[in-house]
Structure formats: C-alpha cells, structure tokens
Amino acid sequence: MSLSNEQKSQVAKILSEGASIADVQRLIVDEFKVPMTYMEVRFLMDDLNLELAPEPEPEPEEEEAGQDAEATPAEAELVGDGSVSVEIDKIKRPGAALSGTVTFSDGVSATWTVDPYGRLGLDPEQEEYQPSPEDIEAFQLELQRQMQSQAGM
Numbered sequence: 001m002s003l004s005n006e007q008k009s010q011v012a013k014i015l016s017e018g019a020s021i022a023d024v025q026r027l028i029v030d031e032f033k034v035p036m037t038y039m040e041v042r043f044l045m046d047d048l049n050l051e052l053a054p055e056p057e058p059e060p061e062e063e064e065a066g067q068d069a070e071a072t073p074a075e076a077e078l079v080g081d082g083s084v085s086v087e088i089d090k091i092k093r094p095g096a097a098l099s100g101t102v103t104f105s106d107g108v109s110a111t112w113t114v115d116p117y118g119r120l121g122l123d124p125e126q127e128e129y130q131p132s133p134e135d136i137e138a139f140q141l142e143l144q145r146q147m148q149s150q151a152g153m
Contacts, residue, residue: 007032008048015045018053021144022137038140039118084138088146098147104135112143 003011011024019027025041028034036044045051083105093099096113102122103109108131110124120140124131131139 003028003032003034003044007034011044012048012050015050015052020137020141021045021052022133022140037119039120042144084135084142086139086142086146088143088150100143102139102143104131104139106131106135112139 007028011027014024014027021038021041024045025036025038028036028041085103086100087102088098088100093111093113095115097116097118098114099112101109101111108124108126108129110122110129110131112123113121115121120143122131
C-alpha cells in the first residue's frame with residue numbers, strides 16, 4: 001500500500017491546489033489503483049507532513065446576529081449547503097471507537113461507526129441505499145471537524 005515518490009508528489013500538488021481528503025482518496029484509488037481508506041489517506045498526509053489548504057474565512061455578514069458560533073460537539077451540525085447533518089452519540093455503540101447518525105441531503109438517515117482501527121462503517125435505514133459522492137464527502141468533512149472539536153483541536 002505504499003506510493004512511489006512521483007505519486008507522493010502528485011498528492012502534495014493537488015493538496016496545495018485546494019483538494020479535499022476525499023479528492024486525494026479518489027486520486028489514489030482511481031488513478032494509482034491503490035486501495036486506501038479515508039483514514040489511511042489522513043495517516044499518509046500526516047506521514048508526509050502535508051496539510052489541507054486553508055479554507056477561506058467566511059464573510060462576516062453571512063453569520064446571523066445572536067447565533068452561537070460554537071455549537072456543542074454532540075449536537076447535529078449542518079454542512080455545505082445545509083443538507084447533510086451529522087450527530088455523534090454521547091454513548092458509543094458496542095465495539096465502536098465512535099458512533100452516531102447522519103441524515104443525507106435526500107432525507108435518508110444512517111447510523112455510522114468508526115471502529116478501533118479507524119475504519120468508517122455506514123448502515124443506512126433503506127436497504128441498498130447509496131448516498132451521493134457529494135454527501136459522502138460532506139459527511140466525512142463534518143465528522144472530521146466534529147472529532148477535532150471534541151479532541152480540543
């Protein structure tokens with residue numbers, strides 16, 4: 001599961017251009033034909049001392065007056081266009097390092113778990129449901145943000 005120096009350079013290049021972790025994962029899996037989970041991509045970035053490009057600061061007038069800027073980590077959070085919400089369980093499911101629920105943009109809910117090895121599992125309410133790639137990316141980014149906020153980062 002190792003990448004060549006040229007592949008590592010490509011990863012660094014697309015990250016510097018503003019690519020997301022999901023974009024890097026797609027490149028590695030689709031172009032390099034190396035199976036790699038989202039968490040493994042995060043570990044690769046850490047090993048290579050690579051970081052995501054900073055997100056642009058939000059415009060001040062976009063925030064509503066009186067709205068609490070810092071929500072508690074276990075509350076539902078909205079992502080992107082407000083269509084994906086993620087909630088972290090206060091009490092983890094058995095065998096999970098972390099667990100919770102997600103509601104995708106089309107209204108379908110699913111439970112999710114992160115096992116002790118960092119692998120993400122998704123169990124949708126509807127049998128054979130497949131969320132859109134955009135919803136998956138929004139879910140992963142929001143989950144990552146909430147996990148960092150719980151860790152005090």
